[in-house]
Amino acid sequence: MSLLFIGIDPNTGDQESPTVWADLEEKELVFQGWKPSPELEAECAATEIPGHAVGIPDTEAVIRIPARMVGVIREACDAVERATQLP
Template identity: 50%
Template sequence: MSLQFIGVDPESGQTGSPTVWVDEENADIVAQSYTADEVTRAECIEKNAPGHDKEIPDHETVIRIPAHMVPMLRKACDAAERRAAAL
């Protein structure tokens, strides 16, 4: 796996910084961010997609990405689209 660095939350300091990358092999967006609290997780389960199990599978989690990082996510989406087109 080879990750293309997109950006890091400039407001988070030097530790535990939410970060966004694009996987250059399959164009997936990879994100490190804050673990969602139990209230948020419960609401995600409650408002799950129709027809899906009302649980979060062991291999998945809910994360929270700060709103001020939306421009980085847009940049990651653009990079992922370019990468996917090249595959």
């Protein structure tokens, strides 16, 4: 796995650290974020979306990322997009 560290929440303290990486080999974004409240997770799990099963599979998770990290997420998207253009 070739993880490229992109950035961390600029307001991070010693205990919290939402983080974004780009996995250039798999061409995926990797996020570390806050766990949602049980109420938010239940709302996400109950939301019906056409073509999508209700619930959250065991292999997936709901996380929270602060809006102030949009620039970091864009940078990660750009890195993964560049990796998909390589031969």
